[in-house]
Amino acid sequence: MAYQLYRNTTLGNILQESLDELMQSQKTTPQLALQVLLNFDKAIISALAQRVRNRLNFRSSLNTYRFYDNVWTFVLNDVEFREVAELIKADKVKIVACDGKNTGSNTTE
Known part of the structure; x- marks a missing residue:
């Protein structure tokens, strides 16, 4: 559930729209699109954990x-x-x- 927070970013929205277009044109399956989104979520969390060091x-x-x-x-x-x-x-x-x-x-x- 926490993963899905990153899907509401600009990058996440564009990725979802691109995957929707690929599914509508039958160039990918819904299972593969879901796997891509899960990998996106994990990559964002990893990048934030490793690269963001600013304090506020x-x-x-x-x-x-x-x-x-x-x-x-x-x-x-x-x-x-x-x-x-x-x-x-x-x-x-x-x-x-x-x-x-x-x-x-x-x-x-």
Whole structure:
């Protein structure tokens, strides 16, 4: 389930559209398309774990939070993001966080 978060990115959407076109023209099977998506998910998670090293601090007031089906959702107000000397402010931010340790399962919900 956590894998599917990356499919909503621009790259993930384009990949899904390309696979849909290939299936409609019968140049690939649905099973192969699903396998390609699962490999995409694993590659994105691996790349983020190995290549992203930046740290970001933020300060805000918590509006609401929720924990459901191993997914945390936080809504923050008056947020200040700080990276070294750069400061970015936002009125409202929504953070959705999944448990990355359960990424070994092949759920396709």
